[in-house]
Amino acid sequence: MKAAIYNTYGSPEVIKISSLEKPLPKHNEVLVNIKASSVTRADTMMRQGVPKYGRLFLGIFKPKNRFLGTGFSGVVESVGAQVTKFKIGDAVFGEKLFSNGSNAEYLCIAEDLVIDRKPNNISHIEAAPICDGFLTSYNFLKDIANVKPGQHVLINGASGSLGNAAVQLAKVMGARVTGVCSTKNIDFVLSVGADEVLDYTKVNLNNVTHTYDVIYDTVGKLSYKSVRNLISSGGMFMTPVLSGKILWHMLWNSKKVKFAATGMKNTKALKCLLKDLIHLFEQEKLQTKIEKKYSLLDIRHAHEYLETGRKVGNIVIVNL
Ligand SMILES: NC(=O)c1ccc[n+]([C@@H]2O[C@H](COP(=O)([O-])OP(=O)(O)OC[C@H]3O[C@@H](n4cnc5c(N)ncnc54)[C@H](OP(=O)(O)O)[C@@H]3O)[C@@H](O)[C@H]2O)c1
Structure with a gap:
């Protein structure tokens, strides 16, 4: 072979x-x-x-x-x-x-x-x-953030593999979703279900006054420090991208800042998440x-x- x-x-x-x-x-x-x-x-x-x-x-x-x-x-x-x-x-x-x-x-x-x-x-x-975008983002949104209907989730890198899966999943979970992407990907991010889009080439997130229950930086391009004012009380910042900075912030604020390597999760838990995803695909809720x-x-x-x-x-x- x-x-x-x-x-x-x-x-x-x-x-x-x-x-x-x-x-x-x-x-x-x-x-x-x-x-x-x-x-x-x-x-x-x-x-x-x-x-x-x-x-x-x-x-x-x-x-x-x-x-x-x-x-x-x-x-x-x-x-x-x-x-x-x-x-x-x-x-x-x-x-x-x-x-x-x-x-x-x-x-x-x-x-x-x-x-x-x-x-x-x-x-x-x-x-x-x-098992890349959907399984990883489902682990973050369900098992880590436990996203609830009506919560507002901001997804950075919403056009990527993890990002577009996260937009779809957060919508299925009943959240209001803001996707962050560049101008050329706005239509794509809206097409997978985002309620609104912030164009990172035009909007500086530091100047945004809204707050979010969950900020999920799928591409590891945001710094927790620069967006922490956008996190509502009880909310969290999470990313699948490991860096020294994120570990540092997790050390001081483990409830609010989260990193996880989904592949390190035990197989039984991963298989459980996968079962849910299969069901959602069968119901044509994900693409x-x-x-x-x-x-x-x-x-x-x-x-x-x-x-x-x-x-x-x-x-x-x-x-x-
Ligand atoms: N921890 C885990 O369990 C786990 C599991 C899987 C993957 N990962 C990691 O997750 C990360 C994301 O993977 P992925 O496959 O989703 O990435 P990807 O698909 O390669 O991401 C590419 C997308 O990111 C967008 N992007 C680039 N710079 C951006 C910025 N500054 N702001 C917002 N969007 C930006 C690009 O859009 P534009 O061209 O418009 O910029 C592009 O559509 C990787 O680092 C990967 O290693 C971690």
């Missing part, structure tokens, strides 16, 4: 398409014939080996795990002897955290990890990126937004585009 691998940290040039043996599922694993997989910011960071302290886990001098890609959608081709939850032919999707390998033609994953049946009403292309599709052979270009920081919604590798 073909798989995207990287033997050293670096630019997209380090990505190679390698021919490997088709993997064999262990007793508790399913073998998935991958139809589509995601390419995310996290994948580009792992490829670059940044932030550098991440190499303590990823491998100090070179990546311990050479395989790229976490999110996937495909069809179960074979199952290990002890698998009970899935059978051959099931359409499944999920994410292979830490061991990676979804940017390939096949992967093996234990049935108890982050994998579930794909909703029938969405394609593999739409399912593959769900995956795909900006660009690439073939596996063209994955370097997908990484190059991602690194521009300008992507709108998701980008997907398609094997179909």
Whole structure:
């Protein structure tokens, strides 16, 4: 089978398409014939080996795990002897955290990890990126902020993968949503459900007088210090982007400032969140937004585009 691998940290040039043996599922694993997989910011960071302290886990001098890609959608081709939850032919999707390998033609994953049946009403292309934007933002909005109907949520980076998912989810949760994006993405952010939009090229958030119950900075571009006056009493500022500053503020104000790495959450909790998302997709309350599709052979270009920081919604590798 073909798989995207990287033997050293670096630019997209380090990505190679390698021919490997088709993997064999262990007793508790399913073998998935991958139809589509995601390419995310996290994948580009792992490829670059940044932030550098991440190499303590990823491998100090070179990546311990050479395989790229976490999110996937495909069809179960074979199952290990002890698998009970899935059978051959099931359409499944999920994410292979830490061991990676979804940017390939096949992967093996234990049935108890982050994998579930794909909703029938969405394609593999739409399912593959769900565990990036939707799963991460749902963890923040539901488990961390516990957003309630009528609350006002400000989402910075509302045009990105996490951002547009957050806009959709916050609306489903009954919140009033203000999305922050640039001029060119205003229509997109309104189209995914934002009640109003602030154009960051024209509006300085420091001058905004309104207050919000939740500020979710999906792209890590705001400083807590500069927006803390916009947080209502009892409200919170949260971001999925780790920085020394955010850790510092969390140290002093752990109720008001939150960072979390969703992938570090226990699998049972992630699977629970995923069940809710499946239900919402089946009810057609959520929609995956795909900006660009690439073939596996063209994955370097997908990484190059991602690194521009300008992507709108998701980008997907398609094997179909
Ligand atoms: N902690 C976790 O569990 C977790 C999980 C997944 C991802 N992440 C992290 O979350 C971050 C966001 O990921 P993503 O995939 O959603 O990002 P993304 O899709 O690559 O974000 C790109 C979008 O951000 C917008 N943007 C850029 N600069 C902006 C600014 N100053 N203000 C507002 N919007 C701006 C861009 O729009 P314009 O072109 O209009 O500027 C573009 O649409 C990444 O750092 C990723 O590593 C964390």
